[in-house]
Amino acid sequence: MHLDDLSRRLIDRFQHGLPLCAEPYAAMARELDCSEAAVLDALALLQQADALSRVGPVFEHSRAGASTLVALAVPEERLEQVAAQVNQHPEVNHNYLREHRYNLWFVLTAPHRAQIDQVLAQIAAETGLAPLDLPMQRAYRIDLGFPLGDTP
Amino acid sequence: MSPSLDTAQQLHLRSLLEVGLPLHSQPFAVLGERIGATQQQVLEQVQDWQAQGLFRRFGLILKHRALGFRANAMLVLDIPDALVERVGEQLGQTAGINLCYQRPRRLPHWSYNLFCMVHGRERAQVEARIAAILAAHGLQDYPHRLLFSSKAYKQCGGRYAPQQPERACG
Numbered sequence: 001m002h003l004d005d006l007s008r009r010l011i012d013r014f015q016h017g018l019p020l021c022a023e024p025y026a027a028m029a030r031e032l033d034c035s036e037a038a039v040l041d042a043l044a045l046l047q048q049a050d051a052l053s054r055v056g057p058v059f060e061h062s063r064a065g066a067s068t069l070v071a072l073a074v075p076e077e078r079l080e081q082v083a084a085q086v087n088q089h090p091e092v093n094h095n096y097l098r099e100h101r102y103n104l105w106f107v108l109t110a111p112h113r114a115q116i117d118q119v120l121a122q123i124a125a126e127t128g129l130a131p132l133d134l135p136m137q138r139a140y141r142i143d144l145g146f147p148l149g150d151t152p
Numbered sequence: 153m154s155p156s157l158d159t160a161q162q163l164h165l166r167s168l169l170e171v172g173l174p175l176h177s178q179p180f181a182v183l184g185e186r187i188g189a190t191q192q193q194v195l196e197q198v199q200d201w202q203a204q205g206l207f208r209r210f211g212l213i214l215k216h217r218a219l220g221f222r223a224n225a226m227l228v229l230d231i232p233d234a235l236v237e238r239v240g241e242q243l244g245q246t247a248g249i250n251l252c253y254q255r256p257r258r259l260p261h262w263s264y265n266l267f268c269m270v271h272g273r274e275r276a277q278v279e280a281r282i283a284a285i286l287a288a289h290g291l292q293d294y295p296h297r298l299l300f301s302s303k304a305y306k307q308c309g310g311r312y313a314p315q316q317p318e319r320a321c322g
Contacts, residue, residue, distance in 0.1 A: 054172025065312035109310030140244030
C-alpha cells in the first residue's frame with residue numbers, strides 16, 4: 001500500500017512503544033502535531049489495508065507462556081489442505097510457506113508447554129506428518145519492529 | 153499499590169490485549185467495560201505488566217508484506233556448539249537482522265541451530281545483504297540455508313492466555 005506522511009510517521013514513531021495513558025491516541029497526536037481523529041483515521045486505514053495487525057503488546061515469550069517454531073515437510077499437492085488443518089488450531093500464528101523440503105513453518109503459542117505438546121500430537125495425527133519442534137533456546141535479537149526506510 | 157483486578161479479569165484482559173486495543177479515544181475504558189473494571193484499574197494493570205517485563209514492546213504491530221517487505225528470508229546456520237553463543241551475539245548485533253534465535257538440532261532431519269530473519273523488498277537485495285553479513289563475520293563456510301517465504305497462510309499475534317471466544321485470527 002502507499003503510505004501517506006502521517007502513517008509513515010506513526011509507524012516510525014510508535015512501533016516500539018506508545019504512551020500508556022487514558023487517551024493514548026490523543027497523546028500520539030500531540031507528539032505528531034495532528035488531531036486525535038487524524039491518528040484514529042490513519043490507524044483504521046492501515047488496518048483496512050491489512051498493513052496494521054493491531055495496536056498492542058508483543059508478549060515476552062518466556063514471561064507470557066510457552067512457544068515453539070514448528071516445521072512440516074508437506075507434499076506439494078497437500079499444501080493447501082495441510083495449511084488449513086494447521087490454521088484451525090488457535091495456538092498457531094505466523095504460518096508461512098518456505099522454500100525447503102520442510103516447507104510449512106509456523107509458531108505455536110500457549111499458556112503452558114503441555115498444551116504445545118498436545119497440539120503437536122494433534123497436528124501429527126491430523127496430517128500424518130512428523131512435526132519438527134524447534135523451541136527457542138536463546139534469543140540474541142528479539143526486536144520485531146523494522147525501519148520503513150526503503151518502503152515503497 | 154498492586155493492581156486490583158482479580159485473576160479472571162487479568163486473564164480476560166490479557167486475551168483482549170492479544171487482539172489489540174480498540175481504535176477508540178479511551179481504549180482502556182472500553183476494555184474495562186468488557187471485563188467489569190474501571191479505566192484506571194485497567195491502565196494500572198497494563199502499566200504494571202509493562203514494568204514487570206511481560207511485554208517485549210507495546211505499540212503498532214505491522215504486517216510486513218502489506219508494507220512492501222515481500223522478500224522475507226529465514227537464514228539458518230549449523231554452527232558448532234562451542235561457537236554458537238559468540239556467533240549468535242555477533243549476528244544479533246548486525247544491522248538488517250530482525251531476529252536471531254538459537255534452537256535445537258533435530259538430527260538426522262534438521263542440523264541447523266541458529267535462526268535469523270531478514271526482511272527486504274527484493275529477493276536479490278536480501279540475498280546480497282546476507283552474503284555480505286556472512287562474509288563480514290567469516291561464516292560463509294559453515295553449512296547454511298536461506299528459506300524465503302513464498303506465502304503467508306496466517307499472520308497474527310501469539311495467543312498465550314487461555315481461550316476466549318472473541319479471539320479468532322484468520
